[in-house]
Amino acid sequence: MAVYVYSIVATDHPQRLDGLDGVGDPPTALRTVHAKKLSAVVSDAPEELRPKRRDLGAHQAVQERLMADGTVLPLQFGFTTTNDDAVREVLEERTDEFTERLQALKGCAEYHLKCAQDEDAMLRQILRESDEARRLNEDIRSGNASPDLPFALGELVAKEVEARQERLAAAVVDALREFAREESASRPTGNDFVSVSFLVNQKDEKRLRAAEQELAEELGEDFDLRLRGPLPAYSFV
Template sequence: MAVYVYSITSKDHPMRLDDLHGVGDPPGRLRTVTAGVLCAVVSDAPEELRPRRRDVQAHQEVQERLMADGAVLPLRFGMTAEDDEAVRGALEDNAGEYQEQLQNLDGATEYNLKVSWEEEALLRQILLESDEIRELNTATRGGSGTPEMSLTLGELVAQEAEARQQALAAGVVEALRPYARDESVSPPGGRDFLNVSFLVQDDEEEMFLATGISLANQLGEDCEFRLRGPLPPYSFV
């Protein structure tokens, strides 16, 4: 029977999972598959697996419980294997890599940061600080501009906005980097111009968070600074 795989951890992990349940309806019973010094937390896979709220929550609760007691390699929602033997084979075949990753994640958690810049505020700053763009904008709004000037204005504003966002993103990451063991940048979505995850060591967490608060205050209300964590270290598995 197909199995749903939640996490990989060490065989000596406490595994305090008795009061938790797995995905599916009815919920699957959590169990472990062991190979050498490694262990995978699994349950029977439901025939139809979709990201329903209850299943996503069950998946996340397993990760958080395991993470509270030691290093864990959290697998993203939806990972399945043919059977227990397939899981055991994967643990055996990749033992060295998994052990190295567990060692790297020991005593660390993930924090994700997304930052966006309020569009009107960014435009005001560009107009204030760029003479060329301000003059083109005045001419265009006053009716004396040409279609070519409007096109040039749009291109210049877009280029300037991107340059400022990239510079700010680099500065934010640089300020937080000293307190993180690793970082993983993802493509930003929507209005965000920065989407980055940090692997933060437990003894650096206080300074990391304090620096994040300081950065948010410096950016002010014109920027939305969204720092989430601690999270299972999905970005570093």
């Protein structure tokens, strides 16, 4: 039967799995596959696995339990392979790589930051600060404008938004990166213009949170700054 892999830890990690279930309906039983220096937490893989709330929760619960007892290389939801022997073979072949990564993650957790700005506030700011945008907007509102002006204004605003958000994103990340060992940016979605993960040492977590709150106050109520963590270090495996 195929094997679902949750995470990789050192063999001396406590690997407490009591009271936890694996993914699937009915839930699968968790077990460990051991190599010389590394172990993997696995279960049988359900035939049809989808990212349902219960299964995502089971996957996350394993990571959080293991994190409480030591360093973990968490795998993303849905990783499967053929059998226990295949897991053991990978652990043995990539022992040095995984051990090095475990050392890099020691004492750390992931914090994920997202930031958005109210669209209306951004538009008002552009109209205040851009003479050309303000002129186009006034011409349109006069009722005597060319039919092409709304398109021209929209194109100008779009370019301004992109440029301003790039500068804001760089400033936001720069304000917090001193508290991180590593960072990993991803493409923002929706109204967000920042989506970045920080690998943060436990001793720097309070400082990061305090700096994020100070930054939120500095940016003001037109901005929505969200910091989630501590999380399993998915972005740094």
